[in-house]
Amino acid sequence: MIILNAINIGFKEIWANKFRSLLTMLGIILGVGSLVAQSALVKGLENGMKEALVAIGGLEKVYITSQAIPVWQQHRKDQSVGTTMNDVYALQSSAPLVRLIVPEMRGQDATVTRGSKAFNPWHFVGTWPGALEMNQHVVEYGRMFNDVDDREARSVCVIGTGVRDALFGSPEEIGREIDPVGEFVNINNQRFRIIGMFQLYESELDRKAREVALEKGVEPTQAGPARKKGFGSGKGKSGAGFAFEWKNNTIYIPLNTMWLKFRAGSAPAPAPGAPAPAGGSATASGQDFVADPRLSSIYFKVLDIEQMNEALQQVKNVVLHTHQGIEDFAFNTQENWSENIAVAVRNARLSGSIIAAISLLVGGVGIMNIMLASITERVREIGVRKAVGATFLDIFIQILVESVVIAVIGGVAGLLASQGLVKMLSLLSPDANTPVITLDAMLLAFSFSVGVGVLAGIFPGLKAARLHPIQALRYD
Numbered sequence: 001m002i003i004l005n006a007i008n009i010g011f012k013e014i015w016a017n018k019f020r021s022l023l024t025m026l027g028i029i030l031g032v033g034s035l036v037a038q039s040a041l042v043k044g045l046e047n048g049m050k051e052a053l054v055a056i057g058g059l060e061k062v063y064i065t066s067q068a069i070p071v072w073q074q075h076r077k078d079q080s081v082g083t084t085m086n087d088v089y090a091l092q093s094s095a096p097l098v099r100l101i102v103p104e105m106r107g108q109d110a111t112v113t114r115g116s117k118a119f120n121p122w123h124f125v126g127t128w129p130g131a132l133e134m135n136q137h138v139v140e141y142g143r144m145f146n147d148v149d150d151r152e153a154r155s156v157c158v159i160g161t162g163v164r165d166a167l168f169g170s171p172e173e174i175g176r177e178i179d180p181v182g183e184f185v186n187i188n189n190q191r192f193r194i195i196g197m198f199q200l201y202e203s204e205l206d207r208k209a210r211e212v213a214l215e216k217g218v219e220p221t222q223a224g225p226a227r228k229k230g231f232g233s234g235k236g237k238s239g240a241g242f243a244f245e246w247k248n249n250t251i252y253i254p255l256n257t258m259w260l261k262f263r264a265g266s267a268p269a270p271a272p273g274a275p276a277p278a279g280g281s282a283t284a285s286g287q288d289f290v291a292d293p294r295l296s297s298i299y300f301k302v303l304d305i306e307q308m309n310e311a312l313q314q315v316k317n318v319v320l321h322t323h324q325g326i327e328d329f330a331f332n333t334q335e336n337w338s339e340n341i342a343v344a345v346r347n348a349r350l351s352g353s354i355i356a357a358i359s360l361l362v363g364g365v366g367i368m369n370i371m372l373a374s375i376t377e378r379v380r381e382i383g384v385r386k387a388v389g390a391t392f393l394d395i396f397i398q399i400l401v402e403s404v405v406i407a408v409i410g411g412v413a414g415l416l417a418s419q420g421l422v423k424m425l426s427l428l429s430p431d432a433n434t435p436v437i438t439l440d441a442m443l444l445a446f447s448f449s450v451g452v453g454v455l456a457g458i459f460p461g462l463k464a465a466r467l468h469p470i471q472a473l474r475y476d
Contacts, residue, residue: 005398013374013402014409024370025410027363028452031356032414032445037421038352039441044434046345060305061134062312063104064298064319067330080328082294083319090322091300097311098300102130105258106296112163112251113186119166121159122249124187125296126258134299137247142181142196149195150254155261157187158196162248190261192253201244308333357448363410364452371403371460379467386469399461400454407453411446418445 014021066082088103095101110124131137132144145156164170164180171177180194302311312331319329375382382395422435 011405014406020370021406024366024406025363025413027359027366028407028410028449029363029414029417031358031360031363031452032411032449033417033421034359035353035356035445035448036415036418036437036441037425037435038356039349039445040418040422040435040437041425042345042348042352043436043438043441045348047436060301060308062098062300062302062308062315062331062333064300064315064329064331065296066294066328069326069328073326073328076324076326079324080326081323083298083329084293084295084322086322087298087319088295090318091298091315094318095300095311095314097303097307097314099303100130100134100299100301102128102134102299103255103295104131104297104299105255105263107188107258107262110188110251112167114167114183117167119163121163121251122246124251124253126253126255126262128255131252131299134301135247137250138199139196140199141179142194144196145252145254150256153254153256153260155190155192155257156195156254157185157192158198158252159194160198160248160250161200162245163251164197187251187253188262198247198250201247203244356445360448360452363449364407364456367403367406367453367456368460370406371399371457372463374402375399375460375464382464382467383469386467392465395467396461396465399464400457403457403460404450404453407449407456410453411449414449415442415446418442 064083064087069077069080085103088101091098091101105126107124107126110121112119112121112124125131128150129144129146132139137144139158142158144158145154148154149156159180164178167185168174168178168180168183180197183194185192185194300315302308304311312333316331320327323329385395418437422437425435
């Protein structure tokens with residue numbers, strides 16, 4: 001009953017001084033709202049980055065790239081051959097801890113044309129059919145090229161929806177889904193037949209927005225975060241959005257086709273001992289050039305993520321053997337990206353929480369200040385209560401509860417304010433990083449506000465409870 005009476009008195013005091021109480025709560029409202037909003041923003045960023053990580057192959061994906069020869073091996077630079085198919089074959093036969101080894105040879109400054117339309121893909125590579133699984137691609141129309149296409153160096157390609165939209169028109173423009181399989185395009189003046197197209201890749205938010213737009217009969221471009229015209233500009237995209245656009249703007253051709261049509265005469269002679277690629281050393285025009293046998297990357301997946309370090313060491317040993325001990329290569333793992341995500345999220349959450357905590361503490365100081373002012377106004381009332389039998393604990397609890405009531409009301413108002421703040425942030429943040437409010441963040445912010453109310457009420461409560469009844473009754 002004492003607590004209920006104290007709560008009742010607390011509400012009456014707040015109502016009697018509405019404007020003063022509102023100003024007192026403002027610090028708590030801003031602190032709780034900012035704490036929930038920054039947590040939602042960080043959670044959205046984390047979701048977007050993890051979505052991107054999954055979209056490009058997951059944690060078990062690793063790739064080998066060339067790097068500068070270490071200083072202590074510069075005297076052997078003439079023997080450096082770079083990453084070649086020899087490495088791929090050696091890994092296939094001597095690295096049991098890895099699977100799905102996929103070589104990749106990237107084309108530079110590719111221009112794809114069809115009639116009067118031209119497009120520069122983000123990712124133009126020659127590779128093996130295993131790239132489909134390696135990069136989490138799904139073929140929606142047609143098929144992926146196979147080993148026969150690669151062995152015979154056929155002029156075929158598989159494209160992403162961004163390439164299709166740029167050369168054939170997007171479904172929003174045409175009014176229907178377009179299947180480009182069987183059509184021909186020119187890649188750097190080389191004629192290729194499209195034999196497959198990947199599905200549209202988009203974030204979960206984009207997918208839901210597009211589905212809602214279709215259900216309502218609204219154009220996706222009018223429905224918020226959905227597919228843009230051409231889906232290839234990459235403007236305003238980050239995190240998962242960038243990863244999905246990168247996949248949508250991809251062109252895959254067989255590795256041998258890339259070798260013969262685009263790389264046969266594109267580089268100086270390889271170092272002595274370097275293997276010659278399939279297809280010899282002549283281009284399609286019949287001119288004699290030295291073929292470049294170097295790969296851009298070699299991708300592989302480890303059998304067990306728990307054995308990542310052992311697998312990397314095994315791969316390193318194999319590649320060092322094929323490279324005659326020269327360390328002209330480096331590993332890049334998705335695990336490094338995952339660690340970077342965790343560090344970035346932790347730092348963002350920590351910095352945002354510190355700022356919000358400062359705001360809450362300022363709100364607590366405001367509560368303490370107003371409670372001290374309230375005690376000054378109610379000295380005679382406190383004296384009367386003590387004179388008729390109120391104990392030290394009764395007075396202390398009353399003041400403490402009044403402080404907590406102000407903090408609780410401010411906390412609830414802050415939670416409501418955070419909803420509007422998060423909606424505003426949703427309009428400003430990239431599509432893939434839409435803020436996500438979590439229950440944990442709301443409970444933490446509310447608990448913190450209650451804690452601030454308790455701390456802010458302790459000193460005023462003690463001061464009020466220690467008043468001598470006779471001195472309090474004489475107070476004017």
